[in-house]
Amino acid sequence: MPIGIDWGGTSIKAAIVDGANLRGFSRVDTDVSAGPAAVLDAIAALVRVLDPRTDAVGVAIPGEVRDDGRCWKLPNVPGFEDVNIGAELQARLNLPVGVDNDAIAAALAERLYGHGGTYKSFLLVTLGTGIGGGIVLDGNVRRGAGGFAGEIGHVLIDSTPEAWPCGCGRRGCMEAYAGTPGLLKRYAEFGRHLPTIKQIADANDAGTEEVWRQLGVALGTGLASINNVLDLDAIVFTGGVANSLPAFEKHIRHALKLRAFAPPLAELPLVASKLGEHAGVIGAAHLPVDRKS
Ligand SMILES: [Zn+2]
DSSP states (O other), X not given: OOEEEEEXXXXXXXXXXXXXXXXXXXXXXXXXXXXXXXXXXXXXXXXXXXXXXXXXXXXXXXXXBOTTSOBOOBTTBTTOTTOOXXXXXXXXHOSOEEEEEHHHXXXXXXXXXXGGGTOSSEEEEEESSSEEEEEEETTEEEOOSSSOTTOGGGOBOOOSTTOOBOTTSOBSBHHHHHSHHHHHHHHHTTTOOOSOHHHHHHHOSHHHHHHHHHHXXXXXXXXXXXXXXXXXSEEEEESGGGGGHHHHHHHHHHHHHHHOSSGGGGOSOEEEOSSGGGHHHHHHHTSOSOSOO
16 A cells, blocks of 8 residues: 655654555654755655555655656755655655645545545645645646646735735735734734634634634635636635634635626635545555656
């Protein structure tokens, strides 16, 4: 059975994956300051411990993989620019290795074992510190020319000079308002600092309602433009905040109605992923291993 790896800025999660089921799971912290070789060694060691007889490995990474297998710079992990993670791991493990962006891997899992059973064309939206996405059109996960397809967080939703700055260095991106730092900032404007969205949800006060409004309006405004182009069957939300979708769905819908080119484009189902926190490792295990590396 293949092993799926979901690697982020804080940890490496690995699982033996049987369809949509995990047969073994392991997790270690990522020491990003140690450099690419140490991270790749840690991933290889995790694979050997989990199942030395596995026949294939798939890795979901926090960044984009270009068509030639080299990754683009990883925003939260220094030193990986131009590193061919697939080839590096193949050399360490002597196994076929597939590598792709974590949101694309999660979209693949959703396509195989989640809402993909109901909707042929959908966008998976990952809600967290950043806003990412994976596009499935007519049943196929789309990577685009350079692996950037579905990188939706930096769609412009405010072009005024007062627009909020984004982590990408520009202003007015959807992520600046809908990502965790932007939501925490909005809540703090109500005179009280809370460090997590979970705590803000639990507080359930006027600030919480304003956070849900900002999140929904930002997402709805950006997603309206995206759906004007893609004409999807559904939008699927994942990440911790997706559990609170009923609290901000009405704001997304309202913004969609304001911005959609035609009424049907504002009426698509908005749903939470069925796969939860393991979508990344499940999708990773199913990444194609025959792409160039
Ligand atoms: Zn941005």
